[in-house]
Amino acid sequence: MNILIAEDDMISRNLLKTTLKQFGHTVKVFSNGAEAWEEYDNNPYRVIVSDWLMPEMDGLDFCRKVRQRHSTEYTYFILLTANVQQGNETYIEAMNAGIDDFMTKPLDRDLIWMRLKVAERILRYTTEISNLESMLPICSYCKNVRDDNNYWQQVETYLNNRTGTVFSHSVCPRCYETKVKPQLEEL
Incomplete structure (x- = not known):
């Protein structure tokens, strides 16, 4: 898969990039949400892994912009956070922004691998649904x-x-x- 990464911490960014490349994915990396959004807006990705707190544009605002972009195939959005103790209201806000999944830092190789397998399955289903919805039932006789x-x-x-x-x-x-x-x- 082609995966876009938005992560302001250099060590976390490099670890994530290296790990995803080892899994066989193509990765494009940015150090803040604004740069990542500019890339996404020009070339949409099906999977995004983004830090929650970043300069210029945080992960929630980045996700909101992705969800507001029309005529784009569904993008699976994983949000990274270093703060495990965040309250339910914060996670509800993230879900309302359109976040699909959460991961805590530091990066767990097995967990990100599993999350990406789920992303592949969800993206395959959304593509199948989109294809089915685009079918137009037409009568073979009268063409209604x-x-x-x-x-x-x-x-x-x-x-x-x-x-x-x-x-x-x-x-x-x-x-x-x-x-x-x-x-x-x-x-």
């Missing part, structure tokens, strides 16, 4: 489309309701030859 409420309607109506697209109608050359022209010849 079924919407989310199990209502069948013309393709034009369905697309207009969802995208605002307006259609003009015409006849393709094949249909002209096979449908229209024979009718005109009968006249």
